[in-house]
Amino acid sequence: MRKLLGISLIVLLSACASQTTQPEVEDLTAGAGAGSGGSDLMGSGSGSPSYFSQLQDPNSILSKRSVYYDYDSYSVKSEYRELVLSHARFLRDNASASVILQGNTDDRGSREYNLALGQRRADSVRNMMTLAGARDEQIESVSLGEEKPRALGHSESAWSQNRRTDILYRGE
């Protein structure tokens, strides 16, 4: 517990420090224009909170960030349950951490319908996370639909890699 407290103190301090050096990660208010929301989700730099080392530890389940789905389905399969719950617990225990969940689909059918299907995939992960103690404000679920495929081509092996939700930590 003492260790956890220590971590969150460091997190809070570094979060404050990073405020001045890094752009706001994303402007979520209505009417935000182009460029007002920095999109530097991957930018880390010196001001990164220390919990990132925990997130990036290859031996930790937290380093795994993708949830895969069956065709036309948005339910989180049992094999990914522990992955989602681990991130939910991490968010619960690190109040300053926040994620963007990006839902993705394969490229069959309507782009807009796929966008909505990808949203549902991201929402399913968000719901599981909030039930496990993460707060709404820590999570934004969005969809990239079929627009950002991880694998190209019209084959089941490509499609199955593209039906997924990615968990991105802000500022990481």
Place this chain on the structure above:
Amino acid sequence: MIVIINGDFLFFENLIHMSIHRPKSIYRALVLLLCLISAPVYAQLNIEIFGGGASRIPIAIVPFADENKLQQSITPVISADLQRTGLFKLVDPAGLSPHAPVEVVYADWANRGANALVIGRVVPISGDQVEIQFRLMDVAKKSQLTGLAITVPTAQLRMAAHRIADVIYEALTGDVGVFSTRIAYVLKRGNKYALQVADADGYNAQSIIEYSEPIISPAWSPDGSQLAYVSFENKKPIVYVQKLATRERRAVASFKGSNSAPAWSPDGKKLAVVLAGQGGSQIFLVNADGSGLQRLSRSSGIDTEPNFSPDGRFLLFTSDRGGSPQIYRMPVTATESSNAERLTFEGSYNVSPDFSQDGKSFTFIHRNNGQFNVAVQEIGSRQVQILTNSKFDESPSFAPNGKMILYATEINGHGILSAVSRDGQTRQHLSVQTGDIREPAWGPLPTWK
């Protein structure tokens, strides 16, 4: 930016309705033979014609005098425009070259099966201006049906040709021509995405905006001056509206979660958009300046791809509230989605609806045996016709006269533009550039129409 032709309309004569004498059955073999003979001439247009040509209007288009001195010949553009509609059959003018009414021997054209004849000439005016004179002759009545002289800068020769094709189309069919309209689509080349606007035949493409992140769902404002679209440049979908003339743009839906699927109301004052920030993907109305957000659909499922009826009273949209994605219709005033009426019942995947201009039918994508095809449904009779047999069609969009449908399809792994006639009998690939083309949207009639 709307292209303006400095048109001088000189001799609009006797715009009468010509009675087209369609070939009787005994002529069909001859018609088919002529069609086959002339096929190589037009092969480069890549037009596929299905079914008999009996109901097509046979028309001969003689290359205009001196058009070969221009950087862009006029008559090949007119021919391609007319042929793409599936309503015309081109009669080969080989060996005959009248350019004025006194030079026309009507019997020659009657013998070749032509009911209509297009002749004309190009006259240099001054500097880079030329005058294009054309006449449409009625072969049976041996008289001029209509004519037009257009003065244009040489940079706008294609647009002048489209305008002439419109006049011919309107005189022979009684319908409004759409060859002078424009289309919008997204071009992906490498890792770059460009929102482009082009002539209705795919030529004269201009990039409106370019990004290294995806753009989808362009939608024309009813007056053709603005495009709404979805951009992923901020790691999530946000709806923007951009003026074509000034390139000035604004975010109209940038709420928490995903923002997508913009559709203009017919008066251009509002946009229907799909927002996911309040749970699920639901349809909202927002003023064109981004103010006045109002929720429209209220279901526990996906509601997306809204499309206004021409009278602005209804929305078509895609919803999976019944278990599979199907097309529904609801009043725009509805606040309860229980007012929505399901329209499609054939198959388990019907998406991307787009109303025809008369509001009596809509085009959409229908999945059948793993293929995604363009289909049309009559709203009254619920009769469905599937118009294509390709594998991956998407984003169908009606021409503003309801006679053709523009859509994206895939050939050899590349996205290309295609057009199909309303009856499904004529299809043409329009792509004239390299790269992946997707998300086409057919623009409105020019404001002078």
